[in-house]
Amino acid sequence: MSFSGAKIIQPLCIRYPDTPVISDQAANRITTSSPFLGSTRTLRRIQSVSAAQRRSASAIVAVADVVKEKKLKSNKNHLLTKEEGLEVYEDMILGRVFEDMCAQMYYRGKMFGFVHLYNGQEAVSSGFIKLLKKEDSVVSTYRDHVHALSKGVPARAVMSELFGKTTGCCRGQGGSMHMFSAEHNVLGGFAFIGEGIPVATGAAFTSKYKREVLKEADCDHVTLAFFGDGTANNGQFFECLNMAALWKLPIVFVVENNLWAIGMSHLRATSDPEIWKKGPAFGMPGVHVDGMDVLKVREVAKKAIGRARRGEGPTLVECETYRFRGHSLADPDELRDPAEKARYAARDPITALKKYLIESKLASEAELKAIEKKIDEVVEDAVEFANESPVPSRSQLLENVFADPKGFGIGPDGRYRCEDPKFTQGTAQV
Amino acid sequence: MASIFQGVGAATSLSSSTSIETKKFHFCSRRSPSERKACFVVVRSGGVMVDGGLNRIGGRAEQLVTNAVAAKADTPAAATASKPGHELLLFEALREGLEEEMERDARVCVMGEDVGHYGGSYKVTRGLAQKYGDLRVLDTPIAENSFTGMGIGAAMMGLRPIIEGMNMGFLLLAFNQISNNCGMLHYTSGGQFKIPVVIRGPGGVGRQLGAEHSQRLESYFQSIPGIQMVACSTPYNAKGLMKAAIRSDNPVILFEHVLLYNLKERIPDEEYVLNLEEAEMVRPGEHVTILTYSRMRYHVMQAAKTLVNKGYDPEVIDIRSLKPFDLYTIGNSIKKTHRVLIVEECMRTGGIGASLTAAITENFHDYLDAPIVCLSSQDVPTPYAGTLEEWTVVQPPQIVAAVEQLCR
Numbered sequence: 001m002s003f004s005g006a007k008i009i010q011p012l013c014i015r016y017p018d019t020p021v022i023s024d025q026a027a028n029r030i031t032t033s034s035p036f037l038g039s040t041r042t043l044r045r046i047q048s049v050s051a052a053q054r055r056s057a058s059a060i061v062a063v064a065d066v067v068k069e070k071k072l073k074s075n076k077n078h079l080l081t082k083e084e085g086l087e088v089y090e091d092m093i094l095g096r097v098f099e100d101m102c103a104q105m106y107y108r109g110k111m112f113g114f115v116h117l118y119n120g121q122e123a124v125s126s127g128f129i130k131l132l133k134k135e136d137s138v139v140s141t142y143r144d145h146v147h148a149l150s151k152g153v154p155a156r157a158v159m160s161e162l163f164g165k166t167t168g169c170c171r172g173q174g175g176s177m178h179m180f181s182a183e184h185n186v187l188g189g190f191a192f193i194g195e196g197i198p199v200a201t202g203a204a205f206t207s208k209y210k211r212e213v214l215k216e217a218d219c220d221h222v223t224l225a226f227f228g229d230g231t232a233n234n235g236q237f238f239e240c241l242n243m244a245a246l247w248k249l250p251i252v253f254v255v256e257n258n259l260w261a262i263g264m265s266h267l268r269a270t271s272d273p274e275i276w277k278k279g280p281a282f283g284m285p286g287v288h289v290d291g292m293d294v295l296k297v298r299e300v301a302k303k304a305i306g307r308a309r310r311g312e313g314p315t316l317v318e319c320e321t322y323r324f325r326g327h328s329l330a331d332p333d334e335l336r337d338p339a340e341k342a343r344y345a346a347r348d349p350i351t352a353l354k355k356y357l358i359e360s361k362l363a364s365e366a367e368l369k370a371i372e373k374k375i376d377e378v379v380e381d382a383v384e385f386a387n388e389s390p391v392p393s394r395s396q397l398l399e400n401v402f403a404d405p406k407g408f409g410i411g412p413d414g415r416y417r418c419e420d421p422k423f424t425q426g427t428a429q430v
Numbered sequence: 431m432a433s434i435f436q437g438v439g440a441a442t443s444l445s446s447s448t449s450i451e452t453k454k455f456h457f458c459s460r461r462s463p464s465e466r467k468a469c470f471v472v473v474r475s476g477g478v479m480v481d482g483g484l485n486r487i488g489g490r491a492e493q494l495v496t497n498a499v500a501a502k503a504d505t506p507a508a509a510t511a512s513k514p515g516h517e518l519l520l521f522e523a524l525r526e527g528l529e530e531e532m533e534r535d536a537r538v539c540v541m542g543e544d545v546g547h548y549g550g551s552y553k554v555t556r557g558l559a560q561k562y563g564d565l566r567v568l569d570t571p572i573a574e575n576s577f578t579g580m581g582i583g584a585a586m587m588g589l590r591p592i593i594e595g596m597n598m599g600f601l602l603l604a605f606n607q608i609s610n611n612c613g614m615l616h617y618t619s620g621g622q623f624k625i626p627v628v629i630r631g632p633g634g635v636g637r638q639l640g641a642e643h644s645q646r647l648e649s650y651f652q653s654i655p656g657i658q659m660v661a662c663s664t665p666y667n668a669k670g671l672m673k674a675a676i677r678s679d680n681p682v683i684l685f686e687h688v689l690l691y692n693l694k695e696r697i698p699d700e701e702y703v704l705n706l707e708e709a710e711m712v713r714p715g716e717h718v719t720i721l722t723y724s725r726m727r728y729h730v731m732q733a734a735k736t737l738v739n740k741g742y743d744p745e746v747i748d749i750r751s752l753k754p755f756d757l758y759t760i761g762n763s764i765k766k767t768h769r770v771l772i773v774e775e776c777m778r779t780g781g782i783g784a785s786l787t788a789a790i791t792e793n794f795h796d797y798l799d800a801p802i803v804c805l806s807s808q809d810v811p812t813p814y815a816g817t818l819e820e821w822t823v824v825q826p827p828q829i830v831a832a833v834e835q836l837c838r
Contacts, residue, residue, distance in 0.1 A: 170619050187586055209589060406707060
């Protein structure tokens, strides 16, 4: 199979428009293909630059019907208020600094196993999750530290979990790939790709069930399912797109397309690389958005979350983003072209937001520096806390296997095994 | 995917099947004449008592159960002491249990293929969608892995779903969700989320359903930490276990058998819930402990009749709880009889019998007077041809022969 020539696509300049994000032009188009950035190999010739320019300032909404998008109303010329801006900025800085600290700690032997860092993708997490309520749910993959942090899980709890300490959010039993929080409705943390999407669908189903069967009329909880480009080729993804659209579940499927599934380029793995197109195939809107731009992500997220909350059904959002580090801390990251990495590094979402906030006078340099300093302290404190926390004792081994420990059965002496004193010590034979 | 309303039909053959060899127990037509004679006796007694086998619809099964060779110790006193109870078939008992629990707790819901409008491929959920609505009895698309995962996600958020596999074999497609999320999620979340799901469906070897529809998944699931497995065998324990499974906060896999749905029994009118972890004493005895579950219980009871005629006194226990094993009931029995025969429908390799053998050896070795004998199905994909299919599962003559060998 030969491809018609390799073409290097120039990256688009990021301009923060003062006008609303969705242009009328884009709104009137039913489908627009976007140039695919990131790989020096392309499967097909991408459309001309003019199309790229048309697309540059907007997010594309592709639906089965033409949707007239209303111009977004903003109170001022800005896309968000100062408070929102600072909140988002702080969240992104937290994500970045935390992940950098994870790398440090890993190489110092404080955490082990597979650790997948989120550097570069902060715009997606902050752009979406900061719009949620506490009762809304988030489901993620193994690249879940920052999703948990954005949702409100304390940095201490996440760091302790990574260190395998008993004060971790999952008592040290889950690890990097299994971040859960019942309090903040973080439903995982899954090691196998795709297996979280049905769980997210179930959470959305519960929301609908509560409203329609249990008659909790005000239950409008939304679920966000985050996953990557590799997962978009997996059966569970398609099965859940179908069910979510069929039953109009309050869920948003967020594809974090960072173009690489470990060493597999998205273009080499996918017959039609434009993932957003798969939404309309199942009867839901598919949106493509620049995932390195937190403001654009936020605008799209508002729409999608609003749709879900009003009971209008699911949305598929494809965020084009990039991970600055390797797939995991064990990945030598030799396959990706340094030029590609440099291009995306120039589009660092944090730098971009900082620039926007300062240029639009929403925040001063000093305020942002103060936030950065604060976050440094938060993360240092988290490390200290995790360091000083105790490791799980033997007695924790058999707890939590069953919600009802009678599930361990009846022993030869007629007593339930969980009543055996050795059980609580973790030394019982089960 | 074939759906069978009356899975029970053709006769269970009582032919001597003496050419079948099990690894532990060797019996073939070259054996002593007494063996042959035994087979002959079996056929004759079979012909008189339960012509055409155990699994005829209705009457025969009822006869078998009430004419059990000795009084069932587990017959609930309540049933005899109070109101007479009502008669129903096993699938109706399952539905009754399910409906009672749905009535009791609005968070209990059902999801699966054809459970709603169709009423379930074995009619276990008939009428429920009309009563409770399409959301509560949810007809899913054909996507086992995803709707099982959906049930798990719903359970994490507070619902109590019952996930039906139209045939247990289809749950192989849901193995990812069952193993990783169902079994392990409570642990990996540090106890923050519980998964009170019930995964149920018909399995086992039916009547010429072919290899893929005749699977016994209990052996595949048994290693998954964090789940419980139970197998029902009578209308009484079907209803009781269904209710117990729904009320349990643990994920429970309830194994039903395609050929047992039309068993009829009289069950109590008043509400009862059985214990998920306990085994059931079917017939107390002195000479040998026979451990079995699901459909093989009936083959064992049929063999028991023959054995009693020959002067043996087998103790038959339906283990019911496949994971974890009720080692108390089993242990007490072994301490009494000192001989164990396991009769199961699982494959030889890695089946429930294999685990049970290991557990018994580990815990009760000193009480055994003879090696444990385990009769399981052959390690073959279940053939379509009736004769071949018959030889893949354990038949009553083999059980009789095994007991005689054990008690020599």
